[in-house]
Amino acid sequence: MGITDLIAGFLQDSLNEAEDGVLEIQRSDLAERFHCVPSQINYVMSTRFSPERGYIVESRRGGNGYIRITQVRVDRQTLMMHVLNTLGEQVDLPSARAILTNLVHAGALEEDIGATLLSVIGDKALSAVPREIRDRVRADILKNALILQV
Numbered sequence: 001m002g003i004t005d006l007i008a009g010f011l012q013d014s015l016n017e018a019e020d021g022v023l024e025i026q027r028s029d030l031a032e033r034f035h036c037v038p039s040q041i042n043y044v045m046s047t048r049f050s051p052e053r054g055y056i057v058e059s060r061r062g063g064n065g066y067i068r069i070t071q072v073r074v075d076r077q078t079l080m081m082h083v084l085n086t087l088g089e090q091v092d093l094p095s096a097r098a099i100l101t102n103l104v105h106a107g108a109l110e111e112d113i114g115a116t117l118l119s120v121i122g123d124k125a126l127s128a129v130p131r132e133i134r135d136r137v138r139a140d141i142l143k144n145a146l147i148l149q150v
Helices: 003-017 027-033 038-048 076-086 093-105 111-120 131-149
Strands: 022-025 055-060 066-071
Touching (some): 003 027, 022 027, 027 038, 027 066, 038 066, 076 093, 111 131
16 A cells, blocks of 8 residues: 555545544644655645545645645535536646546546546547647547536
């Protein structure tokens, strides 16, 4: 089990024990506990505790910096609309993959649909599109496909 899994597991366990579904923890304490750099904590926050997975993460940096994770339950349509509203004009392939994976894990998208969408927005499928506009085309395709799922 990697450090990312350990940190995510610890945070999820702590969040499950929190009475109000809110966990507040100091970034420095977390980094010290797992003997890692703060950027590793940031990575866990962005990949494991994203809005697509049902979490709101607030962060304050500095000496007394903290991370506040709130677990929220939203219906499928609200989650899909949130993803659509947060998609920018461009999306690179790793970000698109993370979005689709998170939607599948959240139960908002069927696994086969997620795999199909990933295939049609992949670099192989978009090989005829010039690299300088590929991320814009990928974002447009992803947005239009997700709109049909709402």
